[in-house]
Amino acid sequence: MLDKNFDPAAFETRLYETWEQEGAFAADPSRNAKPFTVMIPPPNVTGSLHVGHALTMTLQDVLIRFRRMQGRDALWQPGTDHAGIATQLMVERELQREGTTRQAIGREAFLDRVWQWKAEQGSAITRQLRRLGASPDWSRERFTMDDGLSGAVRTIFVRLFNDGLIYRAKRLVNWDPEFRSALSDLEVEMREVKGNLWHLRYPIEGTDQAIIVATTRPETMLGDTAVAVHPDDARYRDLIGKTVVQPITGRKIPIVADAHSDPEKGTGAVKITPAHDFNDFAVGQRHNLAAPSILDRSARIALAEIRADCHPADPSFLDSLEGLDRFAARAEIVAHLDAIGALDRVEPHTHTVPHADRSGAVIEPLLTEQWFCNAAELAGPAITAVEDGRIEFVPKSWENTYFAWMRNIEPWCISRQLWWGHRIPAWYGPDRTIFVAETEADAKLQAEEHYGHAAALIQDEDVLDTWFSSALWPFSTLGWPDNTPELARYYPGDVLVTGFDIIFFWVARMVMMGLYVMGDVPFRTVMMNGLVRDERGQKMSKTKGNVVDPLALIESYGADALRYTVTAQSGAGRNIKLGPAMVETNRSFVTKLWNAARFCAMNDCRPDPAFQSGHAKLPLSRWILDAANRAVAEATEALDAYRLSDYALACYRFTWGDFCDWFLELAKPGLSGETGEARELRAVAADVLGTILRLLHPVIPFVTEALWDDFGYGEAGSLIRAPWPDRVAVAGAEVAHDEVSWVIRLISEIRAVRGEMNVPAASRIPILLRDADPGTIARAGRWHAEIARLARIASLEPLTSDMPKGAAQAIIDEATIILPLADVIDLAAERRRLASTREKTASEAEKIARKLANQDFVARAPEDVVAENRDRLDAAQAELARLDAALSRIA
């Protein structure tokens, strides 16, 4: 006997271990089956499961379990990403607590510590994925720093370098001064910050005039090499070409005309600091300006590069700035300018400031030598692949975002000044000649050839952007560059599921690398999932304190309830709102299924291998089997089209609305006993329950597998591999459908009238049918017991004598249902009820009549639409007549 409620804690771990131990998640390249491949977007190894993971991983698991049941050789490739910055930060913090630093212990010892950390704590997220019920092939788990994957990184770096697609250059990059590393554009987050617009007076040489420039970053003025005005700005036309004297450094700099300067903003004149601003850098290039840096790698003032050109009025002030933090320097400079009368005014100003998305530090554009990847070149084929449909986005509108970014892609800065990551396979000779090779030995050979003798080489200190290795994931995990059976079979994959927030990190770069290395796209479909928000639609954040912990939700309501909730909420690509209340609500569906099964078990509805659903005879059997067919079709179509919420809802409707509310209720009395009919009903109940369990397994794997086992549909833990249900031809489905639908409508009508007339639930009333066809009367006779029970009536017979006094009436098709309620009926209320129904029907009829009276409609609308409206008008008018008759009877 099953417990009254499903207790997830009692099943989840055990079932999961059974699956995993029996190899149920494993792909098998030797199997003769079509593969279905999903590459997990590898979560950060430092991460722990958040609701975003819960969403995207659930959706992937639904897809993979569905295809696995369809008999596909399903590979869901799991693993984690070494997350250079995040992981290094984690371990550095540990060291800090121990009172040491990575510099103090050295690179090698530090890397040992990171690996140690990874061994001890790097599997949190994979453990948590197990709690969620995710079913990737753990035996193939990979880590981006594994030997094989690291080898792939080196091989591809060398190949790209030799093809001229990777190069070293001194360019302005996004610099994280806290972390002291370059970052890519994508790792920078623009945040709105309240600041000031400082209006500064720059004297014009040889006059007593000054030009007022507006800036949000006064400290960078030390590196100014020009002032720019708009060429069409009449206010400044005469000043173009003149020289101004930078108030602190005394450097003489030109006023240049450049369209970068916006006449509407500030004063229309801006100072140009090429080494500390991306726009200014471009202006500098157009006007051949020098680009001296005035900040070091920790964003402290460094005067070395400007010393030579300085003629400060106050040298001691300038000297006092050396080594100051940029924000301290800002305060000093503003105060000094104010003191010397160079501060015109200060205007509060909100502007966007780049921040490092990991460390949170304000990004400093800094001129440094870095490795770059020519992304524009790689983007070409990646754009074509989406244009010509080799890759499709779901929903399609995301393709625009992809195109927009890809068509304006900037060189990708791939070097990071970190220790944890793939060390760049480049070595420098004594004269800084670069030798790029997969191994140091190769590099030495190259150097020997180059110099004519052996030379001492020093390897580049830097490592690669983590996303460089992630971009190779779809093939590096399959053994590339070796020609493994896995690579041949599982590349390209079928679908990549991910949030739109990493469309550029993941999708774009994997497509570029896949095409470059493999000559083929990495996946056919990109399914975008939305962002998870809290119950009020707010973005979750630690500072807001509205973060929902999926593990706590699993703890409280079970993994199935969480999985069902996120799946049902996940419209294609839209944001989903999630909170405990929603999961709690959806848990009731899991409970409902559990209880329906419990009821079946109590009535001995067990799977009967001899039963053939196609041979069912009872209309009720045929009706539910036919409805099951429709549910199977709907669910399958929805899954095929990646409409996972439609899939979840279709299963819900069928299970709750058809199976529980009507089939089980109508079948109840007929289930017991040893008649053939009872046996058939039990077999049908078990058969349909089996279909439901299979349909729902991808989304709620635990409860379905527990029931599968309990009912003996298959061996313990075998639902995960059970075949996906197919439609089964049901004899007489249409007739059964008409018949049972009529019964349902009749019961519903009677219930509605009872409800509105406040007939006590306990009172069993007789029902009469007026004007009913013989067929209807026969039907009513066949279903008498069921109707009597569910509509709580005493009898159901055709009206043969006079109309009883004080009766409520309702219309069903040609017949009028009569509920004699002489004692209890409120005639006025009944008249109101009938009149209101009449009103609705009349207005409906009038609307259709008006439509049909329109000659244009009749002439131009498709014939079937016109015919349909004629039918509807006939029906409405007939019903109207019956309602009028009913009304006149109680007038």
Added chain:
RNA sequence: GGGCGGUUAGCUCAGCGGUAGAGCGUCUCGUUUACACCGAGAGGGCCGGCGGUUCGAUCCCGUCACCGCCCA
């Protein structure tokens, strides 16, 4: 400033040329061979505004408003 998406029942969302839907919430009734994490019933909508196309518009087009996101 450029682009994308949204605006449908109190809430969350489906629908997307031809009869406006679901779940939750609300109200009423209810212990009847599973389930109160339940059952039965009811109420609730000028489908954001204004134009246009069409025989017909929640749906297509234009425009405006508001909201969200991305890129400058």
